[in-house]
Amino acid sequence: MAEVELRRICKTFDRQTVVHEVSALIEPGEFFVLVGPSGCGKSTTLRMIAGLEDISSGELLIGGKQMNHVPPSGRSISMVFQNYALYPHLTVKENILFGLKVRKVDKQEQAKRLAHAAEMLGISQLLQRKPRELSGGQRQRVALGRAIVSQHPICLMDEPLSNLDAKLRGHMRTEIRQLQQELGITMIYVTHDQVEAMTMGDRMMVLRDGQVQQIGRPLDVYNQPANLFVAEFTGSPPMNTVNGTWAGDGSCQGVVIGTGNEKAFLPIGYREGIREGAPVVLGIRPEALQPFAAEPTVGIPDHTASERAGQGKAERAVQGISQLASLAANPVASPAAGSDASAGAITLPVRVEAVEILGSETIVEFALAGARWKAKWNGQWPCRRGEMVRVGFYPGQICLFDPQSGKNLTASESKTIHQNVLQINAI
Amino acid sequence: MGLEHRAKWRINIYAWLLLLPSLIFLVLFTFYPVLQTVILSFYQADLGSPEPFFNGGDNYRIMLEDDVFWKVLTNNLWFALGTVPTSIALGLAMALFANKALRGKGFVRTAYFYPTVVPMIAVANIWLFIYTPEYGALSHVMEWFGHGGMNWLGDRTNVMFAMIFMVIWKEAGYFMIFYLAGLQNISKELYESASMDGAKPWTVFRRVTFPLLMPTTMFVLIIAFTNSFKLVDHLVIMTKGGPDNASNLLLYYIYETAFSFWDQGMASALTVVMVVILLLVAAIQFFGLDKKIHYN
Amino acid sequence: MRTVVKGLFSVLMSMALITGCSSGNAPATGSQAGAGAGSEAAAGSGAGKASGEKTELTFFYPVAVGGPLTKIVDGMAEEFNKANPDIAVKPVYTGSYQDTTTKIQAAVQGKTPPDVAVMLSTELYTMLDMDAILPLDDFIAKDGGSEYVNDFYPGFMANSQVDGKTYSIPFQRSTIVLYYNKEAFKEVGLDPEKPPQNWDELVEYATKLKKDGRWGVEIPTSGFPYWMFQSFALQNGKNLMTEDGKKVFFDTPENVEALQLWVDLAKKHQVMPEGVIEWATVPSDFLEGKTAMMYHTTGNLTNVKNNAKFDFGVAFLPAKKTFGSPTGGGNFYMFKGIDEKKQEAAWKFIRFMTEPERAAQWSIDTGYVATRKSAYETESMKEYVKTFPVAAVARDQLAYGHAELSTHNNGKVTKALNDSLQAVITGQAEPAAALKKAQEEADKILAPFNK
Incomplete structure (x- = not known):
């Protein structure tokens, strides 16, 4: 039931529109990547889904219910932040259980979930440490642990790998993807890195200046870019x-x-x-x-x-x-x-x-x-x-x-986009 | 080997040369006077003795028997106890509010900070008027409650409250600035994360904000405590330590002893006591609490 | 024309002063310029004497009351310099009395005392104990003699003399008087021309005058309550200390009785506010009609005169056994360690500053009591008293004026008394016990001087 639907969502700051009529349907269990250069509105879109930003216009539906004015905690969403948002004064264990304590989850249940998550992530031996005693990758895992124990069906990630070195990033890419599939959760993942988008996502949405450029499976996007921007943005x-x-x-x-x-x-x-x-x-x-x-x-x-x-x-x-x-x-x-x-x-x-x-x-x-x-x-x-x-x-x-509009003039291409749009509208 | 040694030596010399100017000033204007004060505290040097002479621990012995000394010391502790926690709590509350205020943020901050900018002498004069019986500002307010004639500065118990209240008013804005800086250092992500978990504002403050402000609190605590020993300007204007030493504080008593009684030996002994108290506070911070509360 | 020349002269004079001060190696030019201008402008005023080296005097002075007093003092010094081209007095404003004492103390310890200064008359013993001041008897003998000294009111002179020697000359002096609101008197059926004459009348009148929003009487007790208390002690018998400043009489039955009166005024009769009454707000209370009578310094005469919106009177302090009031304020002191030439010049300056005509003008300008009897004989003072008769009340009360409390180790002794007085006023102690405690402390403090 954890599908997320965005209907012509806009975000306006001081008369400046940073997200412009973004529509998408993210299916349950899907790994959906929002990708684009910095300032394209992808993080803002994610934060609107999370409830950390107000939606200026448009509708957000989660599991078929309108969520525009529901506080973040009521949206069945967990979130992993770019800098992990670990509480520096709490131990790993306390960090992971913070949300459960706030929600007054039963103590035994807490312990069970903690053990399970710690094992999954291989951080069982770190539970008594403070965040400053952890490496970047370990902090990343703790942040994931927090999302796991919450058992929310939807997880949002905002550039979670940008603080890691290249090697670790490659490793975490597969790990996160694996985790998502194991848990069967819906993942909405923001990144500026097209490699992450290509390798991790079931589908990706390319954004530029707050406007959707293309939505589709990574290979479709790669092979048949909807426009010049997408073409130049993807591939290396x-x-x-x-x-x-x-x-x-x-x-x-x-x-x-x-x-x-x-x-x-x-x-x-x-x-x-x-x-x-x-x-x-x-x-x-x-x-x-x-x-x-x-x-x-x-x-x-x-x-x-x-x-x-x-x-x-x-x-x-x-x-x-x-x-x-x-x-x-x-x-x-x-x-x-x-x-x-x-x-x-x-x-x-x-x-x-x-x-x-x-x-x-x-x-x-x-x-x-x-x-x-x-x-x-x-x-x-x-x-x-x-x-x-x-x-x-x-x-x-x-x-x-087309040099003016940047649109792909290849006939089959425009058909593909059209299909995508139709698909969205149909669901 | 020799070369390496020489290079090291040169770096050392360089470091010392850089430190030299401030070191000279420190020695000349801090360490040397402190040393002189300690020495003088073992001398009888008052109006009754034309030439100062060594009198062992007499000054300290007399000090311990001096009722006024114990009075100003206990006064000072009450003064600290009255001003420190309240002004810190108020500073924190003001910082939280000033940080949140959407409209007029600048105005709120300036308004809160304003008392700190005003010199203590001016503050004392303002509050002297506020506390004036009969037609003082406070009297007018109290008249509504039927207590217009309260003599705030002329009463032994009232005077301490009056001083404490004034100093809180003056100091809270100063501490707010530190807390504002401290709040700015807390990542917004932490609050967003807490709101994703559905934490209530009080929980967020208790579990996140307050613990993370501990380093600031510790710092402010030291400042506040030393300030409660250092702030005496208002006494000169408002009470001269009266009535009957009810508002007298250690530093003002040192001033009286030195420049009104001309008892340099005793003033030095009192100064030594004060320096020791402040050193102890600094040491507690430096060696004890400091390490436990810094997270990053 | 004359004023132009005069102005030019003073400009040249001050320029000469500046060069004299700033460049130590060119004093000759300075004095020549000064002398030259002097001989041209002030013809025949002893200009011939000025050809020698100029004697420079540093003069420290405090300001304790409102108004542009620094300007007046600087003007007087300038006048003196004009009249004495061979002397250059450099007036230095040194803040309050307390600041001035502190600065002089530092200067004395640094072996660079000022040449002449105005300090509280009560600093006499402190200065003597520091061995900082010169006796003035030789100068008096040579110039002025007893005629000069006896012209000062004895109540002022008493603070200047110890062991038969004179150490200071009264300058800006005050005393305590009773101010009363004549309209309030009329309102309650009292004769506005008959202020209370004694303690009983004080209580009686105050009780009549007391009403909601108005006290009968206010006696300031903040800061230095001993001064006010001293007047009660004087009225009930004798001063608080011996003339040599080595003994005090705090715990006499008379003093206990006096202090009990204070307590009763507030507690029993409830005609005076309880607790310590702030020195500075008492005149405001009086002007606002919040109190019908007040004890305060003559230094406030001008202030009350200018600001009272009602008819007011000034009277002797009510008597017990006798009238009585302590004096207060600052005297001229001359400092040890300056050469003879400077001493002579300093004496000349002191004489100049205390001349009857100048003392009269100083009194009129500031509200201080003129220190000399002859000052009241001057035309300007006669004129002033005629237009403002209450100014004479202070003078007449000086017949009952006595030395202000001043002893060896004065700061500690007065603090002991102050603390005890305030303890009684705030209800912490009984008069007898408190005064006994103050006496014991003072005896201890004075013990080293009685060896």
């Missing part, structure tokens, strides 16, 4: 985006990017609803840009302004690319073949500007048509700055956005 490194113009005749359509001597035409193929000459933003994720061997498919040479896509299967041999291909530890899986622009990969020779080898992957930065691009390749690629390499991608991996 973020999606490459570059301004261009839609061009081409009936058979060969694509995007012209760059200006003057650095112009290039990428034959992407037919996309519904985009008219000739319309400005677009082309987006492609770094992992979609992969190294290709020398045999070229499609390539538009730089320095030739007159060359257009129509004439365009002209290729230019690139010096050293075969050498590079042979050096590749993990050769590209998808073969660079096929003459059909929409089915085959588009490859381009580019000059490497910078390389970061991270061990398991390599980030290669290159310049193309006046913009900087990043590509992420698996494995270790020992290429150097100034080297020429051939990279390629499949047209299906490209996203096109």
Whole structure:
């Protein structure tokens, strides 16, 4: 019965709207992540759910009941704060039991819940310590313990991992997720870290300037970002985006990017609803840009302004690319073949500007048509700055956005969002 | 080895040089006078003895037999007992209110803090008027209850209450400032967490706010206690320690002994007693309670 | 024209003073400038003598009553400097009497005493015990003689003399008088021209005058109640101490009787407020009509005169065996350790400040009682007394004036008496027991001086 519904919820501070008509339905047992950059209103939204902030307009329903004016303690909610909110003068045990004591829960029951929670979290040996004698991770567990013993069906977390170091953060991510599934509680989790959102959530809601950008399963959001903002917010490194113009005749359509001597035409193929000459933003994720061997498919040479896509299967041999291909530890899986622009990969020779080898992957930065691009390749690629390499991608991996509204112009994408909205309204 | 030694030595010299100015002042204006006072307290140096001479513990012996000394000491303890807890409690209450007040926060704080800014001499003059029988402000108020003619400063029992009340009025605002700072140091999350648990305001105060303000309380306690020994300016204006020493305090008695009786030896002995009392209080804070109440 | 020259002169004079003070290595220039200006402006006023080195005097003085007294004192010093170009008196305002004593004590211990100062007349024994002051007999013998000394009212002079030697000269002096509200007298059927003459009448009149919201009489008892009490002791027999300041008489039956009267006024007759009565509020009570009579210092004469909205009278304090009132206030002292030239200059200054004409003006300006009989013979004083006859009451009562309580170790002795008096007033002790306690304490305190 612990579903949470937000109906066009707004928050206004001094005539400034910080949360704007946020609607969502969070199902029982769901791990729901509110994600966005700082100041996007995610914490405020969470605090409105908790009852720590008044709701300016809209409705909050928990288990089907309107909760707008119910005090926090009446909402069957537990909350884990960013700084854990542990009472420094109380021991771990007292901290965990504080809420139960306030609610005058039976002493035996208290002891039972405490033992259970302590065991689950592995903090049984810390119960007599004061918070200042605990490490960051231990404090985090105590805060979780407090939520567990409350046995509320809903748990709110406000950036609970932001005070931990990277390694511990990774560890706690899985632990919290596991805990949530074990207890079967509804979790509403606020974070600014898209990695947490991607890895922990059943669904995520991306917020920006108090407005919902997209709600959906992490992979859907990743693959089909609703708009430019979501596209750039998710993934690391973020999606490459570059301004261009839609061009081409009936058979060969694509995007012209760059200006003057650095112009290039990428034959992407037919996309519904985009008219000739319309400005677009082309987006492609770094992992979609992969190294290709020398045999070229499609390539538009730089320095030739007159060359257009129509004439365009002209290729230019690139010096050293075969050498590079042979050096590749993990050769590209998808073969660079096929003459059909929409089915085959588009490859381009580019000059490497910078390389970061991270061990398991390599980030290669290159310049193309006046913009900087990043590509992420698996494995270790020992290429150097100034080297020429051939990279390629499949047209299906490209996203096109409206430069004005930022909306994803891909038809299937807009359908997905539409579906989501419909889904929400239906429930 | 030698080099390391020299480097260490140089750091030491540097530290000492930095400390030197304040050390010189401390020695010159604190330690040396204290030492002189202790020495003088073993001398008879009054108007009856043209040349001071060593008289052993005579000053202390006479002091212990001196009714006025015991009177001012007990007065001082009552004064402390009357002013310290009440002014601290009031300061805390005012801080809680000033912290909560949504509208006019600045005004409330200023209003509460105002008595602290006024010099003690001015305060004494204000309250001298308030306490005046017949047409004083307090008399006018008391007239409504049919007690207009109360002689606040001229009565042995009233005078102590009158002083205590005035000092509480003056001191509470000062302590409020410390408590406001203390309250600001308590994380808002703790209160939010408590409200998620449904804790009532009194429970929150008792279980969260008050324990977390303990360091502030301890600090304020020391200040308040030493102040109750240090504040005597008002006596000069209001009562001169009278009637019959009913409002006399240790420090004012020291002043009388030194500059009205010209008994430097006895004044020194009294000063030593006062310094010892204040040192004891400081020591209790420093060695005892301090460690138990700091959480972070 | 003359005033312009005069003003110019004083400016030059003060400039000379400043250079004289600030730069120790250029005293010659200062004195020359002063002398030059002096010979031009104040022709023939002993300017020739000024060619030598200038004698500088530091003069400490307190202010104990309201009004711009520092200005008056500074003006008098300036006048003196003008008349004596070879002397430069530097007046230093040193706060209250208590502050002045403290500062002088510190200066004496630091071996840099002021040259001349005004201090409470009762500090005589303290100063003697500190060995800080000079006897003035040689100066008096040379300049003024007994004629000068005898011109002062004996009640004032008594605080200046010990063992046949004179140590101080009265300056700003006061005494206690009875102020009464004539309209209140009329209201209850008393003759406004006949104030109470004795203790019995005091009780009788006060009882008549007492009504709701008005006391019959108020006698201030805060701070220094011994002064008020002394007047009762004097009226009932004798002063509280011996002339040499080595013995006190606190617990005589007469004093017990006097103190019992105080208690009775408040407790038995209920014509006076109970408890300690604040010194400063008594005049306000009188002016507000909250009390029909008050005992207070003559120093309040001007204040009452200016602020009373009713007709008031001033009278002798009611008598018992005799009239009587102690004097109070400050005298001139000269300090040990200054060279002869300075001593001469200081004496000149004291003489100047106590001249009849100046004493009269000082009295008119401040409300203090003029210290000398001849001061009342001056035209200005005659004029003043004519327009304000009550000013003469204080003078006439001086025939019954006596030395203020002053002994060796004065602070402790008076404190012993004060505490006992207040203990009785607040109902903590019986008069006889309290005065006996004060006597015992005082005897103990004075024991070292009676060896």
